[in-house]
Amino acid sequence: MTDHTFDLAVVGSGVIGLAHAALAAERGLRVVVLERTDRPVGASIRNFGHVGITTQDGEGLEYALAGRAHWLRFAERAGFWIRPAGTMIVARADDEWSLLERFADMRGDAVELLSPARVQGHATIADPRLVGAAFCGNDLRINSPEAIPALVAHLAATGVEFRFQTNVTGVATGIVQTSRGDVHADRIVVATGHDLDVLFPELAEQDGFTRCLLHMLETDAPEGSHFDPVILTGTAVTRYDGLSQLPEAQSIRERMANDAPELIEAHVNIKMSQRPNGRLVIGDTHAYAQTHEPFKDEALDLLLLREFEQLLGAPLTVRRRWHGEYATAAADDFYVREPHPGVFIACVTNGTGMSTGMGFAESVLNRF
Ligand SMILES: Cc1cc2nc3c(=O)[nH]c(=O)nc-3n(C[C@H](O)[C@H](O)[C@H](O)COP(=O)(O)OP(=O)(O)OC[C@H]3O[C@@H](n4cnc5c(N)ncnc54)[C@H](O)[C@@H]3O)c2cc1C
Structure with missing residues (x-):
């Protein structure tokens, strides 16, 4: 079974996948999100909900500062609780x-x-x-178990396609192989978090995941x-x-x-x-x-x-x-690799994905 073509396929519906999907949809791209479980239950709903900006440094600080406005905008549109509580x-x-x-x-x-x-x-x-x-005072606080599903619902209502209970088994240029058949997309972002080693074992090993x-x-x-x-x-x-x-x-x-x-x-x-x-x-x-x-x-x-x-x-x-x-990862805190043309692996590897993930995703999309 094959499927029609999307501009962007995102693998994983944690905050990193959703940030890519949300910002790409704003840019007018046709986006599909492929998620193996029936809703996001990974790191992104298990955290403190701390969008911690001020204690970041360097690239992380840049991403967190850029991400703040995205969080506030998506909270307003999706209707989830957010507090500029610091x-x-x-x-x-x-x-x-x-x-x-x-x-x-x-x-x-x-x-x-x-x-x-x-x-x-x-x-x-x-x-x-x-x-x-x-x-x-710049930092934000959200309630992740509420915010992440609310963001999914908002994106789904505004045209992003979600395919849950769809396990991705392989990725190559222009094509995502899944347990429900192939999906075609011009660009693919793999945002599977700590399970990167399942899809890309050699890369994960080489970069010390x-x-x-x-x-x-x-x-x-x-x-x-x-x-x-x-x-x-x-x-x-x-x-x-x-x-x-x-x-x-x-x-x-x-x-x-x-x-x-x-x-x-x-x-x-x-x-x-x-x-x-x-x-x-x-x-x-x-x-x-x-x-x-x-x-x-x-x-x-x-x-x-x-x-x-x-x-x-x-x-x-x-x-x-x-x-x-x-x-x-032993390699970068903000891990981006392009193992095949148009296939981007995107992972925050220092435990700050709620704070930096929005700004990081924007930087990955800018590479397209
Ligand atoms: C306990 C805890 C507390 C934290 N506190 C904070 C905090 O307060 N502030 C902060 O900034 N950061 C915090 N972090 C870090 C932050 O939560 C993570 O950096 C971020 O959630 C990672 O997002 P992700 O999308 O990469 O991963 P995840 O949220 O884990 O999402 C990955 C998704 O990919 C899916 N997936 C995996 N493989 C496949 C496949 N083959 N096919 C289809 N789908 C697949 C998974 O099912 C999952 O839904 C915390 C992390 C933890 C664990």
Whole structure:
């Protein structure tokens, strides 16, 4: 069975595939999205919904800044919840505060330093070690499990064709082979995230693709608390280029390795975001492997709970737990390859696809 021709076929309906589909449709292209499951259930609905702009650096910062306007526009058109709530990076030690001072100096108006009293205006941080915080007002917060399906529904209603339960088994110039027959398209974008190694095993091997696995929890918020911005803490120095490259980051990492080696060992990033229904999404841990064990280690969840109970000064009741996976690569953070003419592989491999994916997709489409 063969099919009529599209301008663009996108493989994968996560945020990277949807960003390509949405921006290509705006450019007037006829787009089809091919997705093996019956709805998106990958990394893009499992995250914090943090569109974190200010802590990116270099290419990532460029993509995140460009992506902000796209998120706001699509949220309005598709009718999903979005809040320009910002990010608050909480300092609980003097070296963390020094890092935030340097960060604020470098980023100018994009970062505002807050005293402990002003921190409480944004979020209820009860940890007595609180020294202050940096507020990044440009950043956005969305509710991914709602936003991603809403974007699919909006795109489908405005002419993008979606074929769910359609597994892609091979890609070549102008043709996508699927479990439901061939699809023809002038250009093809492969946005399969961490499953790139299934379709392109040699490339994935050559460029050092692995799967990063994260533990995530959803809890009730402590009684009477409020959390508007996404909350980051000192552990952010282990993850975001805009912070990790500052000279103060090294001494923070060394202190953490000394005082709390279990956090370093589990690659913990103490990060939190509040859903519109009030629940807190808390995480995360990071582990790297080609294929992960299916067993969820309770010790890691307990470690996260311990850290958050300290930060928020209250016991937390867990409502949901899940794993998420994203691709990492030894090669570029913003991975684009053209293995056949007109076939583009597009993958964000540093765990920032919600923040940078929109701007990144725009740059891939500009190559056409
Ligand atoms: C727990 C967690 C928290 C995170 N938090 C944040 C955050 O707060 N902010 C941020 O910026 N980033 C965050 N990230 C990273 C971000 O979520 C990812 O970078 C992004 O979602 C990756 O999008 P994707 O479209 O590449 O992958 P996915 O969302 O995984 O989508 C890939 C899609 O491709 C489909 N697919 C795969 N193979 C095939 C095939 N052969 N045929 C058809 N379909 C196929 C899959 O079914 C899937 O739907 C987080 C990630 C995780 C896991």
